[in-house]
């Protein structure tokens with residue numbers, strides 16, 4: 001089978017704690033997308049994914065500790081598919097207490113999330129544009145009691161603006177193709193706008209429209225499965241249609257800030273159940289609201305940030321309309337997440353949870369053979385991905401080596417020198433942080449987000465100033481600096497390259513217009529109010545629950561939940577935002593991106609982490625789902641694989657392996673001690689195997705010397721000669737891989753993939 005880089009063993013004991021998974025996205029005849037089920041499993045779940053899910057499940061039961069499964073990899077590598085498979089497998093395996101969480105509902109959730117949260121790009125037809133944590137709560141008997149979905153980092157600006165050749169959120173084309181006649185007539189959709197500035201409602205071929213309509217029927221079915229009523233669905237379609245009409249209404253580019261086509265703006269207002277004037281005010285006349293707020297607050301309560309918002313950050317009419325559209329979409333997305341959570345919530349007591357994390361993959365236009373520079377949104381996705389990679393680095397190397405050092409267990413392994421932290425710092429380093437690898441002698445070492453949030457408030461500042469400050473902080477100059485610098489300015493004006501993936505996959509960014517992106521969009525902030533004041537009850541009802549939410553947490557959806565576990569997760573998120581209140585108060589949108597990532601990590605930080613590295617095997621896979629042209633064949637690329645599957649792109653695989661530190665992780669796993677357990681826990685668990693020791697300990701009047709007892713126990717069990725180390729407080733067992741290279745090794749490599757390994 002040529003589909004796996006690393007095949008995991010179902011036959012291993014469940015206590016085995018191997019290294020993380022590498023998944024090479026299957027392709028060709030065995031791929032699920034071809035409609036056939038891969039060999040070996042009836043449910044189509046690859047054996048290694050099932051094995052990892054089971055390992056997490058058994059660890060949860062045996063240690064009563066939260067577990068997290070985090071997927072990493074390039075966009076289009078199969079992370080979302082993997083997450084869905086894991087969740088379905090876990091629910092199928094464990095069963096649910098009262099059927100509140102079922103495999104059908106998990107499938108329905110992913111159908112809904114794909115519609116509302118994914119777009120067509122050069123990488124994939126369904127590239128995810130938000131990050132999510134889906135948690136399954138389990139009770140002490142190992143059954144699922146409830147589930148909770150939390151989402152963040154939604155690329156909401158996509159509603160109004162898409163990079164060339166990429167699409168809007170799938171749900172728009174699905175709805176415009178499939179909405180029933182009555183609602184179409186009621187919402188003025190019978191006559192589609194000649195030109196929609198948001199690029200919605202265009203299909204290149206009639207088959208595309210048919211496919212979109214079929215997908216809409218599927219989406220409605222999925223919503224029904226999740227218990228979303230018809231009236232709730234209609235409320236959702238109303239907001240989406242209003243966004244469509246806003247796109248058609250547009251804004252005047254010169255003169256007064258107002259809608260360009262009054263008629264379409266009126267349609268939008270009707271869909272939302274408000275007066276045209278209300279929508280007009282919320283979209284363009286923020287100063288009126290500010291004046292009212294300032295008058296009611298009184299002069300003493302006016303802070304400097306109020307002055308900032310009223311003076312420096314002037315918005316154009318187009319930005320106002322785009323902001324209103326994206327604000328409405330953020331709300332509707334959050335409402336959908338709430339409805340999903342309602343369907344999964346329960347009051348049953350839970351013991352621990354398994355959290356599955358998916359985020360947009362790493363993206364580089366070069367992967368699609370495109371010559372363009374990457375956008376601000378792509379930078380945000382790459383940043384989020386690298387934060388998760390940093391977590392992998394810290395857990396796999398830093399914490400493990402630290403534990404060995406504390407325990408006095410010798411392991412011949414040096415901490416890898418470069419870490420994803422270097423490029424993460426370029427983006428988010430705060431002035432108060434310990435200065436990471438900034439340029440020597442540089443005084444101002446703020447990351448991009450901080451620089452943008454500061455410069456946006458400076459009259460007359462520009463993108464060039466932002467780039468200049470960034471280069472002054474992070475660009476290394478001089479001999480050999482090219483290879484080690486995390487940031488490099490490019491020849492093209494306003495462009496720079498960030499050395500992502502430990503320098504193996506640098507991405508060129510174009511900073512043109514980034515300062516504008518960093519402006520807090522006041523229309524977007526007013527969008528929730530428009531929904532809450534709607535005359536239509538179904539709309540008010542849908543958005544009422546979020547009215548209580550503080551504005552700072554609005555970007556995160558899914559903070560509701562009745563179970564104790566759900567409340568703890570929501571608390572972790574709220575705490576993160578509360579701790580950085582200053583940045584939030586200044587309405588700094590860029591710092592909020594960092595905060596959202598902090599929130600995600602705070603939810604999973606205390607759990608036991610399992611990582612899955614998904615790899616894109618060939619350029620053909622990258623172009624398969626999307627519209628981008630395939631990467632030209634590269635030297636060293638392999639011949640077509642068995643079964644007519646596309647050839648493996650060996651150089652690209654090398655880059656992905658090197659950029660994820662996966663080989664170093666395997667080396668540490670082999671050299672070190674994979675399992676560890678406290679001395680007392682070990683003695684209690686295994687002392688029954690040594691009756692003499694048990695007797696001795698029972699008759700010992702003074703307390704037990706745990707270290708001595710474990711040493712004796714190991715001697716009796718004849719384990720000492722094997723790779724077992726007793727530290728100060730723990731006993732550690734080496735990976736079976738290291739002990740028995742011949743019997744337990746199940747590292748199965750495709751013959752061509754072995755060339756990747758040194």
Ligand SMILES: Nc1ncnc2c1ncn2[C@@H]1O[C@H](COP(=O)(O)OP(=O)(O)OP(=O)(O)O)[C@@H](O)[C@H]1O
Nearest residue numbers: 031032075076077078079080081124127128360361
């Ligand atoms: N195991 C698989 N076999 C075949 N095709 C797959 C497999 N996994 C995913 N795909 C297909 O590859 C495409 C991308 O998958 P998916 O959306 O899961 O990738 P992703 O890594 O989540 O991408 P992104 O980061 O852009 O969201 C989809 O069209 C999906 O159907």
